[in-house]
Amino acid sequence: MRIKELLAQSSEQLRDVTDVPQKEAMILLGEVSGREMSWLLTHSDDEISSDERFEQLLKRRANHEPLEYILERASFYDREFYVDSRVLIPRPETEILVDKAVELAKTLPEQAHIVEIGSGSGIISVMLSLLLPKARFTAVDISVDALMVSQENAQKHGVNDRITFIESSYLDGVQGEIDMIVSNPPYIANKEPLGIGLSYEPSLALYGGNRGDEMLCHIIDLFLARNVKVLACEMGYDQRQPMNLYAQSKGLAIEFYKDLAGLDRGFWIKEKE
Numbered sequence: 001m002r003i004k005e006l007l008a009q010s011s012e013q014l015r016d017v018t019d020v021p022q023k024e025a026m027i028l029l030g031e032v033s034g035r036e037m038s039w040l041l042t043h044s045d046d047e048i049s050s051d052e053r054f055e056q057l058l059k060r061r062a063n064h065e066p067l068e069y070i071l072e073r074a075s076f077y078d079r080e081f082y083v084d085s086r087v088l089i090p091r092p093e094t095e096i097l098v099d100k101a102v103e104l105a106k107t108l109p110e111q112a113h114i115v116e117i118g119s120g121s122g123i124i125s126v127m128l129s130l131l132l133p134k135a136r137f138t139a140v141d142i143s144v145d146a147l148m149v150s151q152e153n154a155q156k157h158g159v160n161d162r163i164t165f166i167e168s169s170y171l172d173g174v175q176g177e178i179d180m181i182v183s184n185p186p187y188i189a190n191k192e193p194l195g196i197g198l199s200y201e202p203s204l205a206l207y208g209g210n211r212g213d214e215m216l217c218h219i220i221d222l223f224l225a226r227n228v229k230v231l232a233c234e235m236g237y238d239q240r241q242p243m244n245l246y247a248q249s250k251g252l253a254i255e256f257y258k259d260l261a262g263l264d265r266g267f268w269i270k271e272k273e
């Protein structure tokens with residue numbers, strides 16, 4: 001069979017799964033053949049024999065498994081990270097949280113201690129440690145599985161000696177003064193049905209409680225209890241009002257940022273003057 005015929009046939013299997021079936025079929029074929037997409041395109045008349053691994057990967061994608069889990073990589077902030085089903089797949093909107101945290105860090109000493117609650121794949125702590133080379137980081141997660149992935153990513157990007165990884169709930173086990181907390185915690189309401197794509201991702205990383213914002217509220221409590229200077233969190237598009245009310249009830253000034261789609265996506269709070 002010729003490459004173009006194989007691609008046409010396989011993209012047919014992905015039609016209901018993605019808007020770009022041809023592209024994804026090509027990515028998967030590129031993965032198993034070790035060829036660049038440009039090579040496949042310019043050699044589309046070459047003969048190719050059927051490949052069992054390609055068929056397996058195609059089948060996984062046809063069952064709606066996210067491409068990132070199949071390829072075991074995802075890009076975030078122009079860098080490549082290792083991912084598998086033990087962690088949430090990085091979302092582009094989380095890059096805005098990283099930018100926000102960098103901006104807020106400018107108001108802190110260079111050697112600030114920054115703690116990430118629920119570090120998952122580690123993308124936030126790894127990116128922040130690259131962008132803030134003098135800061136010290138503690139990455140906390142309740143999932144040992146996730147911590148293994150985040151440590152792998154810290155190693156991959158050469159910052160494993162800059163981040164202390166702790167298996168813990170919230171700030172339990174985090175010693176000393178904290179200058180900033182950054183978090184993209186689970187914030188989806190428990191009753192919310194997950195779409196077919198999300199069903200492959202760890203529900204521990206997605207569900208935040210009956211309302212969804214319980215963990216966000218608890219993080220605000222900890223920000224106060226531990227006298228932290230700055231807090232930056234990602235949140236759901238419909239959580240601006242409840243977070244605003246909660247922060248106000250604690251006498252805190254909260255500010256919000258939007259994602260690229262123009263939806264409310266996060267907030268930051270600074271210590272009271």
Ligand code: GLN
Nearest residue numbers: 184185186187188205206
């Ligand atoms: N942004 C993710 C989603 O909607 C949720 C991430 C989270 O709960 N922290 O798929």
